[in-house]
Amino acid sequence: MIPELGSFSLILALCLSVILGSLPVIGAQTxxxxxxxxxxxxxxxxxxxxxxALAILIFAFMTDDFSVQFVAQHSNxxxxxxxxxxxAWGGHEGSFLVWTFxxxxxMLAVAIFSKSMPIDFIARVLGVLGILCxxxxxxxxxxxxxxxxxxxxxxxxxxxxxxxxxxxxxxxHPPTLYMGYVGFSVVFAFAIAALLSGRLDAxxxxxxxxxxxxxxxxxxxxxxxxxxxxxxxxxxxGWWAWDPVENPPLITWLFGTALLHSLAVTEKRGVFKSWTxxxxxxxxxxxxxxxxxxxxxxxTSVHAFASDPDRGIFILGxxxxxxxxxxxxxxxxxxxxxxxxxxxxxxxxxxxxxxxVLLVVSAASVFLGTLFPMIYQALxxxxxxIGPPYFNAVFVPLMILLVLFLGIGPLSRWKRTSSAYxxxxxxxxxxxxxxxxxxxxxVVLLEFxxxxxxxxxxxTWILLAIVKDGGNRIANKSSVSKxxxxxxxxxxxxxxxxxxxxxxxxxxxxxxxxxxERSVLLVxxxxxxxxxxxxxxxxxxxxxxxxxxxxxAEITVARNGETVKVLFPEKRVYLASGSPSTEMAIDAGFxxxxxxxxxxxxxxxxxxxxxxVKPFVRWVWLAAILMAVGSSVSALDKRYRRLRxxxxxxxxxPGHAVSGKLRTAS
Amino acid sequence: xxxxxxxxxxxxxxxxFVALSALLWRGLYLDTSELPSMLxxxxxxxxxxxxxxxxxVSIDDLPxxxxxxxxxxxxxxxxxxxxxxxxxxxxxxxxxxxxxxYRDRKDLAQEWLEDNGDPFAFSILDESGRLGIDLGVYxxxxxxxxxxNGVIRYRHVSVLDENxxxxxxxxxITELRSESQ
Numbered sequence: 001m002i003p004e005l006g007s008f009s010l011i012l013a014l015c016l017s018v019i020l021g022s023l024p025v026i027g028a029q030t031x032x033x034x035x036x037x038x039x040x041x042x043x044x045x046x047x048x049x050x051x052x053a054l055a056i057l058i059f060a061f062m063t064d065d066f067s068v069q070f071v072a073q074h075s076n077x078x079x080x081x082x083x084x085x086x087x088a089w090g091g092h093e094g095s096f097l098v099w100t101f102x103x104x105x106x107m108l109a110v111a112i113f114s115k116s117m118p119i120d121f122i123a124r125v126l127g128v129l130g131i132l133c134x135x136x137x138x139x140x141x142x143x144x145x146x147x148x149x150x151x152x153x154x155x156x157x158x159x160x161x162x163x164x165x166x167x168x169x170x171x172x173h174p175p176t177l178y179m180g181y182v183g184f185s186v187v188f189a190f191a192i193a194a195l196l197s198g199r200l201d202a203x204x205x206x207x208x209x210x211x212x213x214x215x216x217x218x219x220x221x222x223x224x225x226x227x228x229x230x231x232x233x234x235x236x237x238g239w240w241a242w243d244p245v246e247n248p249p250l251i252t253w254l255f256g257t258a259l260l261h262s263l264a265v266t267e268k269r270g271v272f273k274s275w276t277x278x279x280x281x282x283x284x285x286x287x288x289x290x291x292x293x294x295x296x297x298x299x300t301s302v303h304a305f306a307s308d309p310d311r312g313i314f315i316l317g318x319x320x321x322x323x324x325x326x327x328x329x330x331x332x333x334x335x336x337x338x339x340x341x342x343x344x345x346x347x348x349x350x351x352x353x354x355x356x357v358l359l360v361v362s363a364a365s366v367f368l369g370t371l372f373p374m375i376y377q378a379l380x381x382x383x384x385x386i387g388p389p390y391f392n393a394v395f396v397p398l399m400i401l402l403v404l405f406l407g408i409g410p411l412s413r414w415k416r417t418s419s420a421y422x423x424x425x426x427x428x429x430x431x432x433x434x435x436x437x438x439x440x441x442x443v444v445l446l447e448f449x450x451x452x453x454x455x456x457x458x459x460t461w462i463l464l465a466i467v468k469d470g471g472n473r474i475a476n477k478s479s480v481s482k483x484x485x486x487x488x489x490x491x492x493x494x495x496x497x498x499x500x501x502x503x504x505x506x507x508x509x510x511x512x513x514x515x516x517e518r519s520v521l522l523v524x525x526x527x528x529x530x531x532x533x534x535x536x537x538x539x540x541x542x543x544x545x546x547x548x549x550x551x552x553a554e555i556t557v558a559r560n561g562e563t564v565k566v567l568f569p570e571k572r573v574y575l576a577s578g579s580p581s582t583e584m585a586i587d588a589g590f591x592x593x594x595x596x597x598x599x600x601x602x603x604x605x606x607x608x609x610x611x612x613v614k615p616f617v618r619w620v621w622l623a624a625i626l627m628a629v630g631s632s633v634s635a636l637d638k639r640y641r642r643l644r645x646x647x648x649x650x651x652x653x654p655g656h657a658v659s660g661k662l663r664t665a666s
Numbered sequence: 667x668x669x670x671x672x673x674x675x676x677x678x679x680x681x682x683f684v685a686l687s688a689l690l691w692r693g694l695y696l697d698t699s700e701l702p703s704m705l706x707x708x709x710x711x712x713x714x715x716x717x718x719x720x721x722x723v724s725i726d727d728l729p730x731x732x733x734x735x736x737x738x739x740x741x742x743x744x745x746x747x748x749x750x751x752x753x754x755x756x757x758x759x760x761x762x763x764x765x766x767x768y769r770d771r772k773d774l775a776q777e778w779l780e781d782n783g784d785p786f787a788f789s790i791l792d793e794s795g796r797l798g799i800d801l802g803v804y805x806x807x808x809x810x811x812x813x814x815n816g817v818i819r820y821r822h823v824s825v826l827d828e829n830x831x832x833x834x835x836x837x838x839i840t841e842l843r844s845e846s847q
Contacts, residue, residue, distance in 0.1 A: 312694040313694065316691055316694070319687065319690075320687055324680065324683055324684065324687070327679045327680045327683055328677075328680050330676065330679070331673075331676035331677045331679070331680055332676075335672075371689075374689070375689050377693070378689050378693050386799075387795060387799065387803075388769075389769075389794060389795045389796070389799060516774075517741060517774070518740070518774065518777070519741065519742075519778065520781065521781070521782075599743050599746070600743075600747070608743065610741070610743065
């Protein structure tokens with residue numbers, strides 16, 4: 001009975017979404033204040049019913065209700081409670097419910113934190129989100145209802161959760177990623193609402209920015225968590241594999257990054273409006289496409305969900321409606337967007353435009369590389385594969401260019417910046433970066449390495465440009481501390497995120513070029529050397545957990561004869577599914593990670609294992625944290641709150657007037 | 667006039683999206699579970715690389731008879747699983763085996779061969795993965811059967827153990843041999 005209440009709750013949420021997707025939007029077009037004011041309460045209702053549905057699904061997991069098909073497929077009586085809880089998003093149906101619930105959460109947040117915006121605008125924003133919500137819930141009920149029952153004979157026990165998913169990384173990675181993904185629907189809804197109303201002014205950009213910043217920050221964390229999880233759980237030994245399922249979040253992230261910068265220009269200068277709207281649509285398209293790819297079985301990948309063309313058709317329909325519809329709307333409305341200012345060829349506007357172009361080209365090339373095998377097969381019936389060499393060859397040069405402009409952008413001025421000024425500002429910075437780039441690797445490595453030189457030079461370039469810019473801004477204040485206090489929060493946010501780019505650069509490049517690994521067969525007492533460390537296998541013993549049995553090896557790591565760490569990698573077999581799993585042992589460090597994965601047992605006591613030494617790999621995730629913090633701090637800047645009061649009274653009425661005028665114009 | 671063109675340009679994204687949707691729709695009905703090489707029944711792609719030992723090697727150095735081309739790497743644990751099969755094949759002289767050391771490092775590859783034994787006539791060092799791309803490699807291990815004319819005839823993705831050898835390769839080889847007679 002209780003699972004049926006879950007379905008019922010979903011149906012109620014669907015009904016409310018249908019109303020939210022229609023009445024407030026129509027109300028906004030016709031000036032019906034009552035219909036517009038329905039938007040907020042409807043949103044709250046949708047959130048509550050989606051929450052109830054999710055709670056019921058989790059309840060079914062906790063109480064081992066194997067008559068529910070989704071529970072029977074993804075849980076087991078032996079599964080520890082915390083994994084029963086998280087198994088709710090361990091498969092397609094449940095994770096889509098979490099996804100939709102996240103959308104409900106974002107919608108509620110928009111409804112609450114939008115008191116400063118005119119009611120017609122917020123009615124349109126929530127209306128657009130309501131249409132999306134309708135599509136998602138319909139999809140769930142029609143093709144993938146998590147509450148479907150197994151009748152008449154439910155199994156006595158479930159099939160167990162995929163062993164790779166029984167892990168802390170999995171508990172937090174998917175919800176974070178979904179939350180970031182879905183956050184871009186909000187920015188998208190703002191853009192569509194702006195297109196519908198014709199209100200494409202600086203105010204629209206200012207309203208969007210905090211949302212875009214927060215969504216971007218969460219997406220950044222979500223991607224980093226995924227990378228971290230793959231690093232220590234899947235045992236690829238790397239932090240990024242260009243897997244077809246990893247790429248769509250990256251595409252969204254790249255579009256999102258371009259969007260953040262473009263929004264800044266639109267807010268400050270009133271230019272690039274149609275470009276900004278386009279980016280909002282593209283970022284959202286990236287997130288939908290990611291869903292499509294993972295859930296339709298379109299691409300073969302390590303962590304794609306089970307393949308089902310029916311679902312694919314449905315999501316493709318949603319994709320067509322949302323993206324096709326919004327692109328069409330864009331084409332019809334874009335001529336109404338006029339730039340409010342002009343700018344010269346060497347201005348900050350131009351530098352940010354270059355940033356945007358580079359980011360969009362990177363996103364497009366990742367997109368192409370991800371989908372090309374499928375496109376190729378569709379056209380020729382042959383199969384090909386595109387691997388990391390393609391992505392690295394295309395992506396790395398683009399990122400180098402991007403970092404060069406990252407140094408220039410913040411120091412340049414709006415409207416016009418003379419080249420002489422830029423040279424005066426950055427000449428020394430460039431010289432010092434280059435010098436350090438050449439000298440530092442020589443001193444440390446005692447040999448020339450182009451990769452290390454480029455890395456150090458670029459990281460120094462970012463760092464010094466930040467220092468220089470900060471110095472400029474507090475130069476005419478009476479004291480340093482007073483100067484630092486006078487800088488707005490958004491400035492600190494920006495520079496923190498940019499500093500994160502420098503950290504990412506160092507982490508990514510050094511771990512790619514200087515990691516070492518070795519596969520060996522060791523018997524107890526034997527040791528092997530790698531990267532200056534001695535790894536000695538002391539022995540192995542049998543271990544068992546609540547739902548698995550396995551072997552654990554004890555490996556001492558020593559440097560110059562002194563023991564640094566004892567590592568305990570495991571090889572497990574999960575009882576319910578019989579699937580093996582490798583639990584690697586990691587000694588994490590600020591400057592390097594050591595880790596060992598256990599392979600197969602050989603002979604009486606021998607074990608094959610792979611040992612890795614990865615310098616600076618932690619910096620990759622540290623960078624993601626810096627970027628996320630920077631972006632969130634920017635969103636807290638007081639200028640997004642300050643304008644609350646006046647807009648409420650003055651813009652509400654003209655808002656209708658604008659939309660009225662547009663209807664006659666178009 | 668130019669204003670009209672300007673307006674039409676705005677519809678380009680819509681058209682691009684429609685084309686993409688058509689492709690995605692088609693893509694849904696493609697079978698991706700089988701991974702044949704695009705090079706089946708085509709000649710080996712040309713290459714000029716070095717062996718793991720550092721000697722120059724090109725397509726002309728490949729055996730003039732039927733041989734196996736095994737894609738491996740020192741990082742690849744499944745390669746250790748199939749390794750005994752290749753050792754046996756080369757010891758018993760059943761068929762020559764050429765290695766492609768795929769996206770690996772020279773020193774690691776040499777070490778791996780020293781530690782585990784070298785079943786290969788020689789191993790082509792494909793550090794950049796360029797030859798792998800030309801072959802359509804998904805990842806190590808993979809094994810190709812190449813006939814005496816240098817034409818790729820069969821591809822096996824993942825581990826080639828004794829079972830696979832008996833069930834897939836022996837029939838394929840027998841068929842090819844009877845074909846050529």
